[in-house]
Each structure stands twice: as C-alpha cells, then as structure tokens.
Amino acid sequence: MNFELLIPITFFVCIAYVIKVVVDARTRRALIGANGSEELVRSIMAGEDLRQRHSSLRWGITLLAVGAGFGMIEAAGWQQLTPGVIAVLAGVTGLGNLAYYFISRRMGAVA
Known part of the structure; x- marks a missing residue:
C-alpha cells in the first residue's frame, strides 16, 4: 500500500473538518449574538442536535x-x-x- 498517498489525503480531510467546525461555531455565535428570541435559538440548536x-x-x-x-x-x-x-x-x-x-x-x- 502506498502510505505516501495516505498522508496528504488525511491532511486534506483534517483541514476540511476544521473548516467545518469553525464555520459552525461562527454561525452559532452570530445566531446568539443577533439577539434573536431565545425560543428560536433553542429550536435551531435542538434541530441541529x-x-x-x-x-x-x-x-x-x-x-x-x-x-x-x-x-x-x-x-x-x-x-x-x-x-x-x-x-x-x-x-x-x-x-x-x-x-x-x-x-x-x-x-x-x-x-
């Protein structure tokens, strides 16, 4: 098996996952910071869960x-x-x- 190919693929997957986590966290922060109704924030978080x-x-x-x-x-x-x-x-x-x-x-x- 070519392990030389496995390292860049794993690196790409890790970068993509980190980008997803950061974007999700910023979206949550913006949602909470927008002073939306507490019920709306809870329903969105429950749906995401x-x-x-x-x-x-x-x-x-x-x-x-x-x-x-x-x-x-x-x-x-x-x-x-x-x-x-x-x-x-x-x-x-x-x-x-x-x-x-x-x-x-x-x-x-x-x-």
Whole structure:
C-alpha cells in the first residue's frame, strides 16, 4: 500500500473538518449574538442536535452493513475483485441506508 498517498489525503480531510467546525461555531455565535428570541435559538440548536444524531445513526448503520458485507466476502473465500464482490458491497450499503430510513421514520413517529 502506498502510505505516501495516505498522508496528504488525511491532511486534506483534517483541514476540511476544521473548516467545518469553525464555520459552525461562527454561525452559532452570530445566531446568539443577533439577539434573536431565545425560543428560536433553542429550536435551531435542538434541530441541529437531532440532525447530528441522525447523521451518526446513518453512518453507524451503514458502516455495520458494509462490515457485514466484507465479512460475507471473507466467509465466501473470494480473493479477487469481481463484479460479484462489488455487488455484495453495494447491496449491503443500500440495505444499511434503507435500515437507517426505516429506523429514523420509526424514531420520528415516536418522538
């Protein structure tokens, strides 16, 4: 594996994440500093918190499904990258996203 490529990619991802965090923090500060109604600020923060939890749920379910797909590939003993291997990974990724959809709908109906 070419670790020389991994370092710049990781560096780029870290910079992008830091920019996102700074922009989110400035947006929050501007929102609070604008002297908007306290109820409006709370509702926006609650909506953002819910969005972050749903994002974590989606990534968790999708990554579990992809892990299960890799486990199935390993259990089947496939060693070569074939269309069947790609189909298994694409299929479990889709199933993970569908599972997230149904779980988030159920959570929304309860909440």
